[in-house]
Amino acid sequence: MSERKASVERNTNETRIKVSVNIDGTGKFSMKSGLPFLEHMLEQVARHGLIDLDIVADGDLQIDAHHTVEDIGITLGQAIGKALSLTGIRRYGHAYVPLDEALSRVVIDFSGRPGLEYHIPFKRGTVGDFDVDLFFEFFQGFVNHAKVTLHIDNLRGNNAHHQIETVFKAFGRAVRMAIEHDPRMAGTVPSTKGTLTG
Numbered sequence: 290m291s292e293r294k295a296s297v298e299r300n301t302n303e304t305r306i307k308v309s310v311n312i313d314g315t316g317k318f319s320m321k322s323g324l325p326f327l328e329h330m331l332e333q334v335a336r337h338g339l340i341d342l343d344i345v346a347d348g349d350l351q352i353d354a355h356h357t358v359e360d361i362g363i364t365l366g367q368a369i370g371k372a373l374s375l376t377g378i379r380r381y382g383h384a385y386v387p388l389d390e391a392l393s394r395v396v397i398d399f400s401g402r403p404g405l406e407y408h409i410p411f412k413r414g415t416v417g418d419f420d421v422d423l424f425f426e427f428f429q430g431f432v433n434h435a436k437v438t439l440h441i442d443n444l445r446g447n448n449a450h451h452q453i454e455t456v457f458k459a460f461g462r463a464v465r466m467a468i469e470h471d472p473r474m475a476g477t478v479p480s481t482k483g484t485l486t487g
């Protein structure tokens with residue numbers, strides 16, 4: 290069975306991003322971005338998704354974090370899409386994750402079509418100095434370039450840190466479930482259409 294690894298670079302006038310993934314990894318994580326709270330969240334994806342993840346991002350943070358966060362989402366989506374063959378996988382994944390008073394549900398379909406339903410009623414606008422509005426931009430970038438359908442629902446929570454951490458942990462676990470090899474689907478695309486290319 291071939292290794293499911295990929296590296297992608299994205300260079301624009303606003304950001305320079307490099308993402309390397311091993312989607313059959315052990316959860317190793319390295320990231321340099323100047324955005325410590327986003328790094329903390331993506332470490333959850335690596336650990337709970339058992340994805341080895343190495344990210345280097347140099348963006349125009351002197352303006353704000355918007356371009357960097359969005360472009361990391363785009364590049365991560367491209368890297369996972371490049372690493373993954375849709376033949377013989379489970380395709381669908383879901384997870385519920387609690388953290389104290391917060392509870393989130395994430396459901397993903399490696400459908401070959403981008404679609405995002407995002408419902409997080411944040412109780413405040415920032416965590417530290419990180420603007421929570423940027424999490425939508427991250428997930429939209431990921432969805433558009435991994436070509437997945439993604440439903441994110443924070444079901445309850447009063448602490449914005451807890452709300453988003455449950456989302457990222459659940460996201461990691463849902464991805465892990467969806468991309469697992471399904472021995473009963475070996476050699477088969479999990480679709481009656483025979484394709485998952487849109």
